[in-house]
Amino acid sequence: MNKIIPSWTISNPISRRTTKEVRVGNIGIGGNNPIRIQSMTNTDTMDTIATVEQTLRLVDKGCELVRITASNVQAAQNLYNIKNELAKRNCYVPLIADIHFNPKAAEIAAEIVEKVRINPGNYTDRNISKIEYSDSEYKQELEKISERLFPLIEICKKNNTAIRIGTNHGSLSQRIMARYGNTPFAMATSAMEFVEICKNLDFENLVLSMKSSNVKVMHYATRILCSMMQEKDLQFPIHLGVTEAGNEFEGRVKSMCGIGSLLALGIGDTIRVSLTEIPENEIPVAKDIVAAYSNISPLQSEKTITLNSEFEKRQKPTDFSNSERIDICKESVESIIERLKASSYPAGIIVQSDKDFNLERLLGNTTALIMESMVDKVELCDSLLQAELLQATGEEIYKAEFIACPSCGRTKYDIQSALAKVKEKCKHLKGLKIAVMGCIVNGPGEMADADYGYIGGLENKVHLYRGKQLVHSNIPEDVALNLLIDMIKEDGKWQDVI
Ligand code: SF4
Structure with a gap:
């Protein structure tokens, strides 16, 4: 069978996406809960005290869920000591085990912590270089995944443990890429295959995520995933993050653009800002992003965009004299979309009139409009911020x-x-x-x-x-x-x- 590189239809925005609540220990994600903030320790999981102390520092800053890597069986077992030590210090923050490649570690962790993150790209899929799968071979592989997931699901059911199906752009399985390419569509499909398996095993305590270091890829993959769920009337909460975003100002801008652009469209129930810094630095950035979007008003209409696999947009003009100037500080994303939609989507120029405008909203809203293919040019008061925004969204590159x-x-x-x-x-x-x-x-x-x-x-x-x-x-x-x-x-x- 030939590789399928489809066009993607994304239906959004409609309104703040309705999601079901998933309980993770004493915290609810989705439903009517606020957008939850999470982070991840970067200590050696076998170093109980260092991991506990970093967890306490994260919680102290406002982190609501803490993820810890469980790269092998010993590390998964040590989550028990970490949890006990946290309890001794009166900390009951929900813990999430981060699993790659090791189903046994996931099964051990699921008895100890409140949530397990698995990566559908490497949970059981063998990373062989097979480049073509017949329909029956493809079906057989899905059956193998179902068999391999069964023990984990049973443990999660017994212990009320949630699962995040966390797809990463950089670690899609060969099986998925052989059929759908290395695309946002493939990312969403890979998560949906696991969702179907979990549903067939009568397990729906799920949170989903689509992460990439590329803002466009994480944005579109998440929206395709939401459309796929909408078609099947599924309402699992979504975790948002730009992975490998880097550090300093540019790492923060990337996260504000990627996460903010989806929150601006009503998508996202929990977030993580990834920075190559001490994890505690992630929390104030995440708090500011959440604060910027905590009162988002619902959008009133629906529209559908079809994109091809190369994110092909219509040709950008070289002459902007007929483009509409859109003041991002004076108008909401909702009304800009409504207005431009009513005039057959002529793309405009984003301008910023207020220097004191909320940074997170400015970047998130502008990125949302760029992703909607409604913007040809951006003119911000701060030229460095403008350059970083355009670099982060892949619109214009000015540095490495x-x-x-x-x-x-x-x-x-x-x-x-x-x-x-x-x-x-x-x-x-x-x-x-x-x-x-x-x-x-x-x-x-x-x-x-x-x-x-x-x-x-x-x-x-x-x-x-x-x-x-x-x-x-x-x-x-x-x-x-x-x-x-x-x-x-x-x-x-x-x-x-x-
Ligand atoms: S790439 Fe970085 S964050 Fe990912 S597993 Fe390796 S060390 Fe951890």
Whole structure:
């Protein structure tokens, strides 16, 4: 069977998306609950005290759910000690086990913590390089997944444990990509396959997420997922996040654009801002995003957009004299969409009239309109903010892009200082994408389409990648940056700073 690269129909916005409530310990997600804030520890899960203390710091800042990596059976078992130690300190925050590749770890964790995150791209799918599946082979693979999920579902039912089906753009299974390509449609389909399996096993305690380091991909994948659920009358809550967003101002802008653009359209029940910084830094950013969208009024109408797999939009004009100037500070997203829809969607120019306008709303609302293909040009008061917004949404590139994970218990080197050094040397290389990732388990996949990868290996060692090709393996960190620069020079992509 040939690969299916479909057009995607996304129906939205309609109103704040109605979702059912999923209980995660003492916290409700979806339904009438406020948008919940979560984060993830980056300590070694086997280090009980360090993980407990970081969890307490996160809770103290306002984090409502804490995710902890359970990369193997021992780490999953140690969640028991972490939970007990937290209880001794009067902390009953719901914990989420983060699972990749290891169903046994998921089954152990599901008896201890309140929620388990599984990645449909690597939960049971074998990552073989098969490029074509007949319909019967495809069906057989789904049956195998169902068999493998069955014990986890039974444990979750018995313990009231919730599951997040968390799809990541960088770790789709070969089976899904063989049929649907590496696309937002494929991401949504991969989650929906797991939803169907869970429903057939009579389990609906589910939260879903579509994450990518690419704002456009996470935005469209989430909206396609919502449309697919709408067609089947399903109302599972949605978790939002831009993964590997990096750090500093640009990491924050990416999250405000990606998460805000969906909250602006009434989508999202819980969020995580991922930063390559101490996890505690994520919480104030997340709080500000939630505050900007806590009173969103429902949209009154429905429209349908069909996009092809290349996000193809109509040709942008070079002459803007007939474009409408839309003041993002004076009008709501709802009324802008309504008005432009009534005039057959002529795209306009976003302008910002009020310098003190709420930053999170400005970025979220503008990105929502860009994603609706309603904006050809953006004119903000702050030119740096404008450049960052356009870079974050992929509309205009003015510098190198850095894809960097927040790190977790799998990271064995100082990723925060590595990212700072790589950025310092390479930020002027306009158009290059460089990934700085915490671990070899997920790093190469999650760095998506980066030109170069700087990826953690053994203790204080690094692997260097050119695209998907491993060039240097487990080299000492102190020589890695120079070797990376040499690789960029060999490829003729280096420019000296003028
Ligand atoms: S890529 Fe980063 S966040 Fe993801 S599993 Fe590896 S270290 Fe953890």
